[in-house]
Amino acid sequence: MNYKIDNLQYCKWSREVFEINHQAGLDAVHVTVVYHEDYDEFLERLKEWDEHFKNNSDLIFLGKNFSDIEKAKKDKKTAIFFGFQNCSPIEDDIGLIGKVHEHGCRFMQLTYNNQSLLATGCYEKNDSGVTNFGREAIKEMNKIGVVVDMSHSAEKSTFDAIDISEKPIAITHANPSFWHSAKRNKSKDLLKTLADSKGMLGLSLYPHHLKSGTNCTLESFCEMTAQTVEIMGINNVGIGSDLCLFQPDTVVEWMRNGTWAKQKNFGEGSKSKPGFPKQPKWFEDARGFKNLETGLKKTGFNDEETNKILGNNWFNFYKGIN
Amino acid sequence: MNYKIDNLQYCKWSREVFEINHQAGLDAVHVTVVYHEDYDEFLERLKEWDEHFKNNSDLIFLGKNFSDIEKAKKDKKTAIFFGFQNCSPIEDDIGLIGKVHEHGCRFMQLTYNNQSLLATGCYEKNDSGVTNFGREAIKEMNKIGVVVDMSHSAEKSTFDAIDISEKPIAITHANPSFWHSAKRNKSKDLLKTLADSKGMLGLSLYPHHLKSGTNCTLESFCEMTAQTVEIMGINNVGIGSDLCLFQPDTVVEWMRNGTWAKQKNFGEGSKSKPGFPKQPKWFEDARGFKNLETGLKKTGFNDEETNKILGNNWFNFYKGIN
Numbered sequence: 001m002n003y004k005i006d007n008l009q010y011c012k013w014s015r016e017v018f019e020i021n022h023q024a025g026l027d028a029v030h031v032t033v034v035y036h037e038d039y040d041e042f043l044e045r046l047k048e049w050d051e052h053f054k055n056n057s058d059l060i061f062l063g064k065n066f067s068d069i070e071k072a073k074k075d076k077k078t079a080i081f082f083g084f085q086n087c088s089p090i091e092d093d094i095g096l097i098g099k100v101h102e103h104g105c106r107f108m109q110l111t112y113n114n115q116s117l118l119a120t121g122c123y124e125k126n127d128s129g130v131t132n133f134g135r136e137a138i139k140e141m142n143k144i145g146v147v148v149d150m151s152h153s154a155e156k157s158t159f160d161a162i163d164i165s166e167k168p169i170a171i172t173h174a175n176p177s178f179w180h181s182a183k184r185n186k187s188k189d190l191l192k193t194l195a196d197s198k199g200m201l202g203l204s205l206y207p208h209h210l211k212s213g214t215n216c217t218l219e220s221f222c223e224m225t226a227q228t229v230e231i232m233g234i235n236n237v238g239i240g241s242d243l244c245l246f247q248p249d250t251v252v253e254w255m256r257n258g259t260w261a262k263q264k265n266f267g268e269g270s271k272s273k274p275g276f277p278k279q280p281k282w283f284e285d286a287r288g289f290k291n292l293e294t295g296l297k298k299t300g301f302n303d304e305e306t307n308k309i310l311g312n313n314w315f316n317f318y319k320g321i322n
Numbered sequence: 323m324n325y326k327i328d329n330l331q332y333c334k335w336s337r338e339v340f341e342i343n344h345q346a347g348l349d350a351v352h353v354t355v356v357y358h359e360d361y362d363e364f365l366e367r368l369k370e371w372d373e374h375f376k377n378n379s380d381l382i383f384l385g386k387n388f389s390d391i392e393k394a395k396k397d398k399k400t401a402i403f404f405g406f407q408n409c410s411p412i413e414d415d416i417g418l419i420g421k422v423h424e425h426g427c428r429f430m431q432l433t434y435n436n437q438s439l440l441a442t443g444c445y446e447k448n449d450s451g452v453t454n455f456g457r458e459a460i461k462e463m464n465k466i467g468v469v470v471d472m473s474h475s476a477e478k479s480t481f482d483a484i485d486i487s488e489k490p491i492a493i494t495h496a497n498p499s500f501w502h503s504a505k506r507n508k509s510k511d512l513l514k515t516l517a518d519s520k521g522m523l524g525l526s527l528y529p530h531h532l533k534s535g536t537n538c539t540l541e542s543f544c545e546m547t548a549q550t551v552e553i554m555g556i557n558n559v560g561i562g563s564d565l566c567l568f569q570p571d572t573v574v575e576w577m578r579n580g581t582w583a584k585q586k587n588f589g590e591g592s593k594s595k596p597g598f599p600k601q602p603k604w605f606e607d608a609r610g611f612k613n614l615e616t617g618l619k620k621t622g623f624n625d626e627e628t629n630k631i632l633g634n635n636w637f638n639f640y641k642g643i644n
Contacts, residue, residue: 036414038413038414088414091360092358092360092410092580092581092582093581093582094581094582094583094584095581114439114453114454114455115437115439115450115453115454115455115456116439117436117437117438117439117582120450123454124450124453124454125450125451125454126450126451127450128437128442128446128447128448128449128450129447129448131436131437131446132436132437132445132446132447132582132583133436133437133582133583134437136582136583136584140584258414259414259415259416259417260414260415260416260439260454260455260458261416261454261455261458262416262458262462
């Protein structure tokens with residue numbers, strides 16, 4: 001059986017998005033529920049998801065573990081797995097890790113771009129690695145079954161997390177820096193260590209992570225995938241598109257600034273280009289998985305390898321979460 | 323005019339404590355209102371203080387700036403200045419700095435012992451210095467009039483804070499490490515840099531910061547004071563006793579553990595000595611200021627110098643806060 005999984009989307013959720021993902025044949029999507037929201041604000045977001053599940057029960061349902069991906073495939077629906085792009089919802093309380101898991105959280109980034117209580121983000125000048133609280137949190141996440149996601153973390157912190165975590169960790173959405181040197185992309189050494197520990201990389205389709213941005217070609221992306229597989233092996237690479245479909249620019253502004261600064265920060269953007277960047281033509285939404293399939297095969301991947309990258313690797317990773 | 327100021331106490335507040343401070347002749351006390359409490363929990367603590375002020379208006383009132391210390395002297399009362407030993411009450415929101423100031427906060431530590439969102443605490447393995455959010459917070463604290471307190475911070479973070487802050491910072495309660503090597507005590511280099519920037523050190527009477535702990539002698543403490551003055555000059559040294567009068571041991575347990583770990587941490591204590599340590603005989607409470615006065619003079623300080631250390635230096639520092 002082959003599964004199609006996009007292991008990171010942060011869209012402005014609506015029936016339209018769920019229909020697109022359905023048309024794309026996605027069996028599972030890891031969705032970002034919150035960034036900088038605290039626990040109570042996370043509960044508010046959950047109410048919105050309750051409505052989505054109620055109003056779109058023909059298309060989606062809440063995924064709890066890998067068997068829900070099998071169920072989704074069988075029922076022709078998409079299993080939605082919850083994740084956080086910052087650790088804000090657990091505040092300073094290790095007891096909240098169990099609580100967010102009860103509410104469906106399966107992936108949690110230890111940091112967004114800045115320093116968190118757990119580790120250092122990739123936009124800080126210095127990286128002190130995983131903190132005292134971070135060590136305790138990783139132990140608890142391992143025990144309970146919340147995946148450590150280091151997509152936005154700084155390098156030493158990520159090496160630390162791989163070392164401390166007794167379960168494989170994930171970088172759900174980023175690309176290798178040898179292809180495109182962005183703060184958010186990852187070094188060869190790191191990707192090698194991640195793969196050696198059975199961790200997963202989800203390749204990102206977000207223009208700021210792509211060589212030539214919006215103008216990145218499918219060929220270039222698939223060639224990069226082949227080079228990444230050379231470093232990481234064929235079992236540790238998947239897709240985490242980072243699609244932000246239909247989000248207004250106010251959202252990217254808030255993602256970058258949260259409530260920590262009085263003046264505006266532009267993150268991966270710039271003063272002249274502050275908003276969400278435009279997707280490449282061949283991946284305007286998840287239906288681009290079809291183009292990826294064609295492109296990967298053209299680059300030399302066989303059917304089995306292509307299917308691993310487009311979902312089967314993530315499916316196997318999900319099997320190990322609990 | 324001479325003022326007596328204890329620039330750090332965290333007692334179990336009661337009329338008895340306020341009476342002791344009154345007997346000690348304290349014109350001002352900087353009190354720790356919260357450690358790891360978030361903004362809402364801080365507001366709860368304020369309700370308790372409202373009661374204290376109402377029930378003990380013959381002894382105490384809320385101090386807002388240096389002129390309240392003059393007022394306290396005149397009225398034979400003690401001005402109470404609020405401070406935080408962690409930055410938890412501002413959560414991840416720079417806008418809350420103005421709010422806590424409105425509610426009386428005049429000192430805020432950027433960290434307790436662990437990493438915070440602003441800087442690194444002295445119990446972390448690595449110290450990445452002041453963070454992105456930390457830089458913004460310091461700017462805002464400078465602007466609004468909340469003193470940066472680095473008592474529990476790691477060394478690089480403290481150097482950073484001195485460098486970034488446009489106003490003098492404080493280490494309200496710690497001792498030099500040349501005298502007693504404790505994680506919480508500070509290096510000569512740091513104390514020199516602090517003094518050069520017109521920052522203040524409040525010498526601590528907490529046994530874990532004292533040479534020989536509970537058995538520390540008054541002579542040894544006063545000799546250390548003289549050596550510290552040699553490094554920092556006579557205008558930058560005061561007292562921040564760190565008195566935790568009448569606190570039950572559950573409180574020190576909570577101070578050390580907050581909600582960040584499932585197993586117990588002993589901080590400056592140990593498994594065999596987990597509770598609050600016993601004060602030295604000559605400083606069982608603030609009435610020990612009298613012994614300090616005698617001891618300092620015996621060590622060679624003249625009247626003016628002694629008065630500077632026992633309060634006038636802090637008074638001058640308060641003049642610069644707003």
